[in-house]
Amino acid sequence: MSDVLTVTNLTKVYPNGKKANDGINLSVGEAEIVGIIGPNGAGKTTLLRQVLGLLKPTEGQITLFGMDVTKNPLAAKGQVGYAPQYPLFFPSLTLEEEIGFALRFKGYKGQTYKKKLDDIIELLNLENVRNYFGYQLSPGMLKLSLLAVALAQGGRLFILDEPTSMVDIVTKMHVWDTLSVLSKEQSILIASHDMNEVKRLCNRVYVLVDGKIVAEGSPEEISQMLKLPCTMKLMVSDVEGVKSFLEERQGQFVMENSVLDISVDSLDAAIELITEINHAFSVTYIELEAPSFDKAVIKLMGDKHA
Protein backbone atom coordinates (compact mmCIF):
# COMPACT_ATOMS: atom_id res chain seq x y z
CA MET A 1 0.00 0.00 0.00
CA SER A 2 1.60 3.29 -1.13
CA ASP A 3 1.45 6.32 1.14
CA VAL A 4 -0.73 9.30 0.31
CA LEU A 5 0.80 11.36 3.10
CA THR A 6 4.19 11.05 4.78
CA VAL A 7 5.33 13.27 7.61
CA THR A 8 8.99 12.99 8.54
CA ASN A 9 10.59 14.43 11.66
CA LEU A 10 8.15 17.35 11.73
CA THR A 11 8.76 20.05 14.32
CA LYS A 12 6.77 23.24 14.78
CA VAL A 13 7.88 25.97 17.14
CA TYR A 14 5.58 29.01 17.42
CA PRO A 15 7.07 32.52 17.60
CA ASN A 16 6.33 32.55 21.36
CA GLY A 17 8.70 29.56 21.74
CA LYS A 18 6.02 26.92 22.29
CA LYS A 19 6.99 23.64 20.66
CA ALA A 20 3.66 22.34 19.36
CA ASN A 21 5.05 19.40 17.35
CA ASP A 22 8.30 17.67 18.16
CA GLY A 23 9.88 15.28 15.63
CA ILE A 24 6.66 13.74 14.39
CA ASN A 25 6.75 10.81 11.96
CA LEU A 26 3.47 9.70 10.48
CA SER A 27 2.02 8.18 7.33
CA VAL A 28 -1.36 7.63 5.74
CA GLY A 29 -1.71 4.90 3.15
CA GLU A 30 -4.20 4.65 0.33
CA ALA A 31 -7.75 3.76 1.39
CA GLU A 32 -6.75 3.91 5.02
CA ILE A 33 -8.25 5.74 7.99
CA VAL A 34 -5.60 7.01 10.36
CA GLY A 35 -6.44 8.59 13.70
CA ILE A 36 -4.54 11.09 15.83
CA ILE A 37 -5.66 11.05 19.40
CA GLY A 38 -4.42 13.24 22.21
CA PRO A 39 -5.48 15.67 24.94
CA ASN A 40 -6.24 19.35 24.35
CA GLY A 41 -3.12 21.26 23.30
CA ALA A 42 -1.27 18.10 22.27
CA GLY A 43 -0.54 19.58 18.82
CA LYS A 44 -3.09 17.71 16.69
CA THR A 45 -4.55 20.77 14.96
CA THR A 46 -1.09 22.30 14.45
CA LEU A 47 -0.01 19.09 12.71
CA LEU A 48 -3.05 19.11 10.41
CA ARG A 49 -2.61 22.80 9.57
CA GLN A 50 0.98 22.17 8.50
CA VAL A 51 -0.11 19.30 6.27
CA LEU A 52 -2.67 21.66 4.71
CA GLY A 53 -0.01 24.31 4.09
CA LEU A 54 -1.66 26.80 6.46
CA LEU A 55 1.28 26.83 8.88
CA LYS A 56 4.97 26.71 8.09
CA PRO A 57 6.86 23.78 9.59
CA THR A 58 9.96 24.75 11.57
CA GLU A 59 11.73 21.52 10.62
CA GLY A 60 10.96 18.28 8.83
CA GLN A 61 9.25 17.20 5.67
CA ILE A 62 5.66 16.65 4.59
CA THR A 63 5.02 14.73 1.39
CA LEU A 64 1.50 14.79 0.01
CA PHE A 65 0.71 12.75 -3.13
CA GLY A 66 4.45 12.69 -3.76
CA MET A 67 4.79 16.50 -3.54
CA ASP A 68 6.82 18.25 -0.88
CA VAL A 69 4.38 20.48 1.04
CA THR A 70 7.23 22.35 2.72
CA LYS A 71 8.40 23.49 -0.71
CA ASN A 72 4.95 23.82 -2.28
CA PRO A 73 2.45 24.78 0.46
CA LEU A 74 -0.41 24.97 -2.05
CA ALA A 75 -0.03 21.25 -2.90
CA ALA A 76 -3.04 20.44 -0.75
CA LYS A 77 -5.30 23.04 -2.41
CA GLY A 78 -8.08 21.35 -4.27
CA GLN A 79 -6.77 17.85 -3.55
CA VAL A 80 -7.67 17.53 0.10
CA GLY A 81 -11.11 17.79 1.69
CA TYR A 82 -10.71 19.57 5.02
CA ALA A 83 -13.19 19.94 7.86
CA PRO A 84 -11.88 22.23 10.64
CA GLN A 85 -12.37 21.68 14.34
CA TYR A 86 -14.53 24.73 15.07
CA PRO A 87 -18.11 25.11 13.82
CA LEU A 88 -17.27 27.87 11.34
CA PHE A 89 -19.82 29.25 8.91
CA PHE A 90 -20.67 32.06 6.49
CA PRO A 91 -23.60 33.81 8.19
CA SER A 92 -25.03 35.00 4.87
CA LEU A 93 -24.82 31.74 2.96
CA THR A 94 -27.35 28.95 3.11
CA LEU A 95 -26.08 25.44 3.67
CA GLU A 96 -26.83 24.61 0.05
CA GLU A 97 -24.85 27.61 -1.17
CA GLU A 98 -21.91 26.80 1.11
CA ILE A 99 -21.65 23.29 -0.32
CA GLY A 100 -22.52 24.55 -3.81
CA PHE A 101 -19.61 26.99 -3.93
CA ALA A 102 -17.17 24.20 -3.04
CA LEU A 103 -18.55 22.21 -5.97
CA ARG A 104 -18.41 25.19 -8.36
CA PHE A 105 -14.79 25.88 -7.38
CA LYS A 106 -14.10 22.26 -8.31
CA GLY A 107 -15.64 22.87 -11.73
CA TYR A 108 -19.05 21.19 -11.33
CA LYS A 109 -21.77 22.64 -13.56
CA GLY A 110 -25.35 21.96 -14.68
CA GLN A 111 -26.87 18.58 -13.96
CA THR A 112 -23.63 17.08 -12.59
CA TYR A 113 -23.48 19.95 -10.09
CA LYS A 114 -27.10 19.50 -9.03
CA LYS A 115 -26.74 15.73 -8.66
CA LYS A 116 -23.53 15.96 -6.64
CA LEU A 117 -25.07 18.64 -4.39
CA ASP A 118 -28.19 16.55 -3.76
CA ASP A 119 -26.07 13.43 -3.15
CA ILE A 120 -23.96 15.14 -0.47
CA ILE A 121 -26.98 16.69 1.24
CA GLU A 122 -28.75 13.34 1.25
CA LEU A 123 -25.65 11.47 2.41
CA LEU A 124 -25.39 13.59 5.56
CA ASN A 125 -29.16 13.85 6.15
CA LEU A 126 -29.15 17.63 5.73
CA GLU A 127 -32.24 17.88 3.50
CA ASN A 128 -34.35 19.61 6.17
CA VAL A 129 -31.82 22.39 6.69
CA ARG A 130 -30.47 22.86 3.16
CA ASN A 131 -31.96 26.36 2.90
CA TYR A 132 -30.98 27.46 6.40
CA PHE A 133 -28.43 30.25 6.81
CA GLY A 134 -25.25 29.55 8.77
CA TYR A 135 -26.41 31.52 11.81
CA GLN A 136 -29.62 29.46 11.98
CA LEU A 137 -27.83 26.13 12.34
CA SER A 138 -26.88 24.37 15.58
CA PRO A 139 -23.17 23.70 16.26
CA GLY A 140 -23.71 20.03 15.40
CA MET A 141 -25.30 20.95 12.07
CA LEU A 142 -22.47 23.39 11.38
CA LYS A 143 -19.96 20.59 11.91
CA LEU A 144 -21.90 18.48 9.42
CA SER A 145 -21.94 21.38 6.97
CA LEU A 146 -18.14 21.56 7.17
CA LEU A 147 -17.98 17.84 6.57
CA ALA A 148 -20.30 18.33 3.58
CA VAL A 149 -17.97 21.03 2.17
CA ALA A 150 -15.03 18.65 2.67
CA LEU A 151 -16.93 15.94 0.77
CA ALA A 152 -17.76 18.42 -1.99
CA GLN A 153 -14.12 19.41 -2.13
CA GLY A 154 -13.36 15.71 -2.65
CA GLY A 155 -9.84 14.61 -3.47
CA ARG A 156 -7.87 11.54 -2.50
CA LEU A 157 -7.44 12.55 1.11
CA PHE A 158 -9.79 13.91 3.75
CA ILE A 159 -8.39 15.69 6.78
CA LEU A 160 -11.02 15.88 9.48
CA ASP A 161 -10.41 17.70 12.75
CA GLU A 162 -12.84 16.30 15.33
CA PRO A 163 -15.50 15.74 12.67
CA THR A 164 -18.29 14.55 14.93
CA SER A 165 -17.78 16.66 18.05
CA MET A 166 -21.06 18.42 18.95
CA VAL A 167 -22.96 15.95 16.75
CA ASP A 168 -25.73 13.81 18.31
CA ILE A 169 -25.07 10.10 18.72
CA VAL A 170 -27.49 8.90 16.00
CA THR A 171 -26.00 11.28 13.40
CA LYS A 172 -22.52 10.41 14.66
CA MET A 173 -23.11 6.71 13.90
CA HIS A 174 -24.41 7.66 10.46
CA VAL A 175 -21.31 9.81 9.79
CA TRP A 176 -19.06 6.95 10.90
CA ASP A 177 -20.82 4.61 8.46
CA THR A 178 -20.40 7.22 5.69
CA LEU A 179 -16.69 7.61 6.43
CA SER A 180 -16.21 3.84 6.48
CA VAL A 181 -17.76 3.59 3.01
CA LEU A 182 -15.69 6.54 1.82
CA SER A 183 -12.46 4.94 3.06
CA LYS A 184 -12.82 2.10 0.56
CA GLU A 185 -11.55 4.49 -2.11
CA GLN A 186 -10.11 7.48 -0.26
CA SER A 187 -7.76 8.04 2.63
CA ILE A 188 -8.82 9.81 5.80
CA LEU A 189 -6.77 11.44 8.55
CA ILE A 190 -8.84 12.14 11.66
CA ALA A 191 -7.87 14.08 14.77
CA SER A 192 -10.23 13.22 17.57
CA HIS A 193 -10.91 13.12 21.29
CA ASP A 194 -13.58 10.50 20.80
CA MET A 195 -12.12 7.08 21.58
CA ASN A 196 -15.22 5.33 20.22
CA GLU A 197 -14.79 7.16 16.93
CA VAL A 198 -11.13 6.24 16.65
CA LYS A 199 -11.76 2.63 17.73
CA ARG A 200 -14.64 2.22 15.33
CA LEU A 201 -13.07 3.87 12.28
CA CYS A 202 -9.31 3.85 12.32
CA ASN A 203 -6.96 1.23 10.88
CA ARG A 204 -4.07 2.86 12.69
CA VAL A 205 -3.82 5.34 15.55
CA TYR A 206 -1.12 7.76 16.68
CA VAL A 207 -1.25 8.90 20.31
CA LEU A 208 0.04 12.47 20.52
CA VAL A 209 1.03 14.00 23.87
CA ASP A 210 2.82 17.33 24.32
CA GLY A 211 3.67 17.44 20.61
CA LYS A 212 5.25 13.97 20.52
CA ILE A 213 3.93 10.66 19.29
CA VAL A 214 4.00 8.32 22.29
CA ALA A 215 2.34 5.28 20.73
CA GLU A 216 1.39 4.01 17.31
CA GLY A 217 -0.54 1.00 16.03
CA SER A 218 -4.00 -0.40 15.47
CA PRO A 219 -6.50 0.19 18.32
CA GLU A 220 -6.03 -3.48 19.30
CA GLU A 221 -2.24 -3.16 19.37
CA ILE A 222 -2.45 -0.05 21.54
CA SER A 223 -4.89 -1.80 23.87
CA GLN A 224 -2.42 -4.67 24.35
CA MET A 225 0.58 -2.39 24.65
CA LEU A 226 0.19 -2.03 28.39
CA LYS A 227 -0.57 -4.72 30.95
CA LEU A 228 -3.71 -3.12 32.28
CA PRO A 229 -6.27 -4.73 34.58
CA CYS A 230 -9.46 -5.92 32.97
CA THR A 231 -12.45 -3.87 34.13
CA MET A 232 -16.14 -4.62 34.00
CA LYS A 233 -19.31 -2.90 35.07
CA LEU A 234 -22.06 -5.10 36.49
CA MET A 235 -25.62 -4.67 37.64
CA VAL A 236 -27.12 -7.55 39.57
CA SER A 237 -30.42 -8.37 41.29
CA ASP A 238 -28.78 -8.71 44.72
CA VAL A 239 -26.10 -6.00 45.08
CA GLU A 240 -25.40 -6.62 48.78
CA GLY A 241 -24.96 -10.35 48.11
CA VAL A 242 -22.37 -9.66 45.37
CA LYS A 243 -20.59 -7.13 47.60
CA SER A 244 -20.20 -9.79 50.35
CA PHE A 245 -19.14 -12.34 47.75
CA LEU A 246 -16.42 -10.02 46.38
CA GLU A 247 -15.25 -9.01 49.88
CA GLU A 248 -14.87 -12.69 50.81
CA ARG A 249 -12.68 -13.21 47.74
CA GLN A 250 -10.79 -9.98 48.40
CA GLY A 251 -11.77 -8.71 44.95
CA GLN A 252 -11.09 -5.12 43.86
CA PHE A 253 -14.29 -3.21 43.22
CA VAL A 254 -15.96 0.16 43.52
CA MET A 255 -19.69 0.66 43.87
CA GLU A 256 -21.33 3.66 42.22
CA ASN A 257 -25.06 3.76 42.89
CA SER A 258 -26.12 0.24 41.95
CA VAL A 259 -23.29 -0.35 39.45
CA LEU A 260 -20.29 -2.42 40.48
CA ASP A 261 -17.00 -1.49 38.84
CA ILE A 262 -14.77 -4.56 39.23
CA SER A 263 -11.09 -4.93 38.31
CA VAL A 264 -9.38 -8.29 37.72
CA ASP A 265 -5.95 -9.24 36.40
CA SER A 266 -6.90 -10.92 33.12
CA LEU A 267 -9.74 -11.58 30.72
CA ASP A 268 -9.91 -15.26 31.72
CA ALA A 269 -10.29 -14.30 35.39
CA ALA A 270 -13.02 -11.81 34.43
CA ILE A 271 -15.02 -14.44 32.50
CA GLU A 272 -14.69 -16.92 35.37
CA LEU A 273 -15.86 -14.31 37.90
CA ILE A 274 -18.84 -13.25 35.77
CA THR A 275 -19.90 -16.90 35.39
CA GLU A 276 -19.82 -17.41 39.16
CA ILE A 277 -21.70 -14.18 39.92
CA ASN A 278 -24.33 -14.89 37.26
CA HIS A 279 -24.84 -18.41 38.64
CA ALA A 280 -25.34 -17.18 42.21
CA PHE A 281 -26.95 -13.71 41.84
CA SER A 282 -28.17 -13.28 38.24
CA VAL A 283 -26.47 -10.50 36.27
CA THR A 284 -28.91 -7.90 34.79
CA TYR A 285 -26.36 -5.68 33.00
CA ILE A 286 -22.76 -6.17 31.97
CA GLU A 287 -20.17 -4.00 30.25
CA LEU A 288 -16.76 -5.52 29.61
CA GLU A 289 -13.85 -4.32 27.57
CA ALA A 290 -10.63 -6.20 27.75
CA PRO A 291 -8.07 -5.03 27.08
CA SER A 292 -9.48 -1.51 27.14
CA PHE A 293 -8.34 0.87 24.37
CA ASP A 294 -9.70 3.86 26.31
CA LYS A 295 -7.78 2.97 29.45
CA ALA A 296 -4.59 2.24 27.53
CA VAL A 297 -4.75 5.67 25.83
CA ILE A 298 -5.60 7.45 29.09
CA LYS A 299 -2.69 5.64 30.79
CA LEU A 300 -0.32 6.62 27.95
CA MET A 301 -1.42 10.25 28.12
CA GLY A 302 -1.29 10.30 31.90
CA ASP A 303 2.19 8.72 32.07
CA LYS A 304 3.61 11.27 29.64
CA HIS A 305 1.93 14.19 31.39
CA ALA A 306 3.25 13.02 34.74
Next chain:
Amino acid sequence: MQFKTLRIYFLQLFIVVFVMPFSYAFVVLLSAAAENMSISYLLSGYIVSTLISTFLGMLALSITNLRQKEVLELYSTYAITFPQVVISICLTYVLIVLPIIVVVLPFVLMHAVRASHLMVLMGVIVSIFFLLCLSVYLGLSLKNLFIANGILQLLSWILILFSPIYYNFETLNSTFKYALLVNPVTHLLNIVRIPLGFAPMISMWVSYVYVGLLIILMLFYISKRVRSTYILERIF
Protein backbone atom coordinates in the same frame (compact mmCIF):
# COMPACT_ATOMS: atom_id res chain seq x y z
CA MET B 1 -20.02 34.19 -3.58
CA GLN B 2 -18.88 37.56 -2.20
CA PHE B 3 -22.17 39.21 -3.19
CA LYS B 4 -24.09 36.53 -1.34
CA THR B 5 -21.91 36.84 1.75
CA LEU B 6 -22.86 40.56 1.85
CA ARG B 7 -26.60 39.85 2.00
CA ILE B 8 -26.68 40.10 5.77
CA TYR B 9 -24.96 43.52 5.65
CA PHE B 10 -27.42 44.96 3.12
CA LEU B 11 -28.63 47.81 5.34
CA GLN B 12 -25.11 48.78 6.42
CA LEU B 13 -24.02 48.71 2.79
CA PHE B 14 -27.00 50.83 1.70
CA ILE B 15 -26.17 53.44 4.35
CA VAL B 16 -22.42 53.53 3.65
CA VAL B 17 -22.67 53.43 -0.14
CA PHE B 18 -25.75 55.54 -0.75
CA VAL B 19 -27.30 57.36 2.23
CA MET B 20 -24.17 58.88 3.81
CA PRO B 21 -22.52 60.35 0.69
CA PHE B 22 -25.90 61.34 -0.76
CA SER B 23 -26.98 63.14 2.42
CA TYR B 24 -23.79 65.26 2.25
CA ALA B 25 -24.32 65.93 -1.41
CA PHE B 26 -28.00 66.75 -0.92
CA VAL B 27 -27.31 69.41 1.71
CA VAL B 28 -24.52 70.91 -0.36
CA LEU B 29 -26.60 70.85 -3.55
CA LEU B 30 -29.35 72.78 -1.77
CA SER B 31 -26.93 75.49 -0.66
CA ALA B 32 -25.11 75.35 -4.02
CA ALA B 33 -27.96 77.07 -5.82
CA ALA B 34 -27.76 79.99 -3.40
CA GLU B 35 -23.96 80.19 -3.52
CA ASN B 36 -23.85 79.66 -7.27
CA MET B 37 -21.58 76.59 -6.97
CA SER B 38 -21.29 74.25 -9.91
CA ILE B 39 -23.37 71.07 -9.82
CA SER B 40 -20.64 69.36 -11.79
CA TYR B 41 -18.11 70.29 -9.09
CA LEU B 42 -20.29 68.89 -6.31
CA LEU B 43 -21.32 65.72 -8.11
CA SER B 44 -17.71 64.88 -8.98
CA GLY B 45 -17.02 65.27 -5.24
CA TYR B 46 -19.98 63.02 -4.54
CA ILE B 47 -18.47 60.26 -6.71
CA VAL B 48 -15.14 60.43 -4.85
CA SER B 49 -16.81 60.54 -1.41
CA THR B 50 -18.93 57.49 -2.35
CA LEU B 51 -15.76 55.63 -3.26
CA ILE B 52 -14.10 56.60 0.05
CA SER B 53 -17.16 55.71 2.08
CA THR B 54 -17.61 52.33 0.38
CA PHE B 55 -14.01 51.22 0.09
CA LEU B 56 -12.69 52.46 3.41
CA GLY B 57 -15.91 51.92 5.32
CA MET B 58 -16.70 48.44 4.04
CA LEU B 59 -14.02 46.95 1.79
CA ALA B 60 -11.12 47.62 4.17
CA LEU B 61 -13.14 46.12 7.01
CA SER B 62 -13.89 43.04 4.89
CA ILE B 63 -10.16 42.58 4.30
CA THR B 64 -9.41 42.90 8.04
CA ASN B 65 -12.21 40.42 8.70
CA LEU B 66 -10.69 38.09 6.12
CA ARG B 67 -7.44 38.09 8.13
CA GLN B 68 -9.19 36.72 11.23
CA LYS B 69 -8.09 33.19 12.05
CA GLU B 70 -11.60 31.69 11.85
CA VAL B 71 -12.34 33.32 8.50
CA LEU B 72 -9.01 32.23 7.00
CA GLU B 73 -9.62 28.70 8.18
CA LEU B 74 -13.14 28.73 6.75
CA TYR B 75 -11.88 29.87 3.33
CA SER B 76 -9.14 27.24 3.52
CA THR B 77 -11.83 24.55 3.21
CA TYR B 78 -12.36 25.71 -0.40
CA ALA B 79 -10.13 25.25 -3.43
CA ILE B 80 -9.29 28.96 -3.57
CA THR B 81 -6.20 30.91 -2.56
CA PHE B 82 -5.92 34.01 -0.37
CA PRO B 83 -5.08 36.38 -3.28
CA GLN B 84 -8.12 35.07 -5.18
CA VAL B 85 -10.39 35.89 -2.23
CA VAL B 86 -8.89 39.40 -1.89
CA ILE B 87 -9.37 40.09 -5.62
CA SER B 88 -12.94 38.78 -5.56
CA ILE B 89 -13.80 41.04 -2.60
CA CYS B 90 -12.32 44.05 -4.44
CA LEU B 91 -14.27 43.27 -7.62
CA THR B 92 -17.46 42.88 -5.61
CA TYR B 93 -17.14 46.37 -4.12
CA VAL B 94 -16.24 47.89 -7.50
CA LEU B 95 -19.43 46.34 -8.91
CA ILE B 96 -21.38 47.77 -5.96
CA VAL B 97 -20.27 51.38 -6.63
CA LEU B 98 -20.34 51.11 -10.42
CA PRO B 99 -24.10 51.79 -10.84
CA ILE B 100 -23.78 55.03 -8.82
CA ILE B 101 -20.89 56.19 -10.99
CA VAL B 102 -22.74 55.20 -14.17
CA VAL B 103 -25.80 57.22 -13.09
CA VAL B 104 -23.98 60.30 -11.71
CA LEU B 105 -21.16 60.67 -14.25
CA PRO B 106 -23.42 61.71 -17.20
CA PHE B 107 -24.86 64.50 -14.98
CA VAL B 108 -21.32 65.61 -14.11
CA LEU B 109 -20.39 65.77 -17.80
CA MET B 110 -23.70 67.40 -18.74
CA HIS B 111 -23.22 70.29 -16.29
CA ALA B 112 -19.53 70.82 -16.97
CA VAL B 113 -18.40 74.03 -18.69
CA ARG B 114 -16.13 71.97 -20.92
CA ALA B 115 -15.25 68.32 -20.49
CA SER B 116 -12.57 66.01 -21.79
CA HIS B 117 -14.61 62.81 -21.41
CA LEU B 118 -11.66 60.46 -21.72
CA MET B 119 -9.58 62.27 -19.09
CA VAL B 120 -12.54 62.47 -16.69
CA LEU B 121 -13.05 58.73 -17.10
CA MET B 122 -9.35 58.11 -16.55
CA GLY B 123 -9.46 60.26 -13.40
CA VAL B 124 -12.38 58.23 -12.05
CA ILE B 125 -10.63 54.93 -12.88
CA VAL B 126 -7.40 56.07 -11.18
CA SER B 127 -9.45 57.19 -8.15
CA ILE B 128 -11.13 53.77 -7.94
CA PHE B 129 -7.79 51.98 -8.23
CA PHE B 130 -6.07 54.22 -5.68
CA LEU B 131 -8.85 53.88 -3.11
CA LEU B 132 -8.96 50.10 -3.72
CA CYS B 133 -5.23 49.88 -2.98
CA LEU B 134 -5.56 52.12 0.08
CA SER B 135 -8.42 50.03 1.47
CA VAL B 136 -6.66 46.70 0.91
CA TYR B 137 -3.46 48.15 2.38
CA LEU B 138 -5.28 49.36 5.50
CA GLY B 139 -7.32 46.16 5.74
CA LEU B 140 -4.16 44.05 5.66
CA SER B 141 -2.32 46.32 8.13
CA LEU B 142 -5.04 46.37 10.78
CA LYS B 143 -5.25 43.07 12.63
CA ASN B 144 -7.91 43.77 15.24
CA LEU B 145 -11.38 43.95 13.69
CA PHE B 146 -12.85 46.09 16.48
CA ILE B 147 -10.02 48.62 16.39
CA ALA B 148 -10.17 48.63 12.59
CA ASN B 149 -13.86 49.46 12.71
CA GLY B 150 -13.15 52.67 14.64
CA ILE B 151 -9.98 53.67 12.78
CA LEU B 152 -11.46 53.20 9.32
CA GLN B 153 -14.57 55.26 10.10
CA LEU B 154 -12.38 58.03 11.48
CA LEU B 155 -10.02 57.89 8.52
CA SER B 156 -12.90 58.09 6.02
CA TRP B 157 -14.17 61.16 7.84
CA ILE B 158 -10.71 62.79 7.87
CA LEU B 159 -10.12 62.08 4.18
CA ILE B 160 -13.50 63.56 3.22
CA LEU B 161 -13.31 66.56 5.56
CA PHE B 162 -9.74 67.56 4.71
CA SER B 163 -10.24 67.56 0.96
CA PRO B 164 -12.23 70.03 -1.15
CA ILE B 165 -14.99 67.55 -1.94
CA TYR B 166 -17.86 69.87 -1.03
CA TYR B 167 -16.13 73.24 -0.62
CA ASN B 168 -14.06 75.49 -2.83
CA PHE B 169 -10.27 75.13 -2.77
CA GLU B 170 -9.70 78.61 -4.21
CA THR B 171 -11.22 80.49 -1.28
CA LEU B 172 -9.03 78.77 1.37
CA ASN B 173 -5.93 80.39 2.92
CA SER B 174 -2.56 79.18 1.61
CA THR B 175 -1.54 77.21 4.75
CA PHE B 176 -4.73 75.19 4.60
CA LYS B 177 -4.25 74.70 0.86
CA TYR B 178 -0.81 73.14 1.46
CA ALA B 179 -2.23 70.94 4.19
CA LEU B 180 -4.98 69.72 1.86
CA LEU B 181 -2.42 68.84 -0.81
CA VAL B 182 -0.94 66.21 1.51
CA ASN B 183 -4.25 64.40 1.37
CA PRO B 184 -4.25 62.12 -1.70
CA VAL B 185 -8.02 62.64 -2.05
CA THR B 186 -7.33 66.28 -3.00
CA HIS B 187 -5.20 64.97 -5.87
CA LEU B 188 -7.92 62.51 -6.92
CA LEU B 189 -10.38 65.41 -7.07
CA ASN B 190 -7.82 67.42 -9.03
CA ILE B 191 -7.42 64.76 -11.73
CA VAL B 192 -11.18 64.38 -12.06
CA ARG B 193 -12.04 68.10 -12.00
CA ILE B 194 -9.36 69.64 -14.25
CA PRO B 195 -10.71 67.79 -17.33
CA LEU B 196 -14.16 69.14 -16.34
CA GLY B 197 -12.88 72.68 -16.80
CA PHE B 198 -12.24 73.63 -13.17
CA ALA B 199 -9.16 75.58 -12.10
CA PRO B 200 -6.27 73.28 -11.11
CA MET B 201 -5.39 73.06 -7.41
CA ILE B 202 -1.95 71.94 -8.55
CA SER B 203 -0.72 70.66 -11.91
CA MET B 204 -2.70 67.56 -12.95
CA TRP B 205 0.50 65.68 -13.73
CA VAL B 206 1.89 66.38 -10.26
CA SER B 207 -1.29 64.84 -8.88
CA TYR B 208 -0.90 61.81 -11.18
CA VAL B 209 2.72 61.33 -10.07
CA TYR B 210 1.81 61.71 -6.36
CA VAL B 211 -1.07 59.24 -6.61
CA GLY B 212 0.99 56.89 -8.81
CA LEU B 213 3.86 56.76 -6.33
CA LEU B 214 1.49 55.98 -3.48
CA ILE B 215 -0.14 53.23 -5.56
CA ILE B 216 3.26 51.65 -6.28
CA LEU B 217 4.23 51.70 -2.58
CA MET B 218 0.91 50.22 -1.51
CA LEU B 219 0.98 47.54 -4.23
CA PHE B 220 4.46 46.52 -3.10
CA TYR B 221 3.24 46.03 0.47
CA ILE B 222 0.00 44.32 -0.61
CA SER B 223 1.71 41.83 -2.93
CA LYS B 224 4.15 40.93 -0.16
CA ARG B 225 1.40 40.30 2.37
CA VAL B 226 -1.07 38.61 0.05
CA ARG B 227 1.45 36.20 -1.47
CA SER B 228 2.36 34.74 1.91
CA THR B 229 1.00 31.22 1.48
CA TYR B 230 1.09 30.24 5.15
CA ILE B 231 -2.05 32.22 5.87
CA LEU B 232 -2.42 31.23 9.51
CA GLU B 233 1.23 31.80 10.38
CA ARG B 234 1.09 35.44 11.55
CA ILE B 235 -1.99 34.98 13.64
CA PHE B 236 -0.14 33.27 16.48
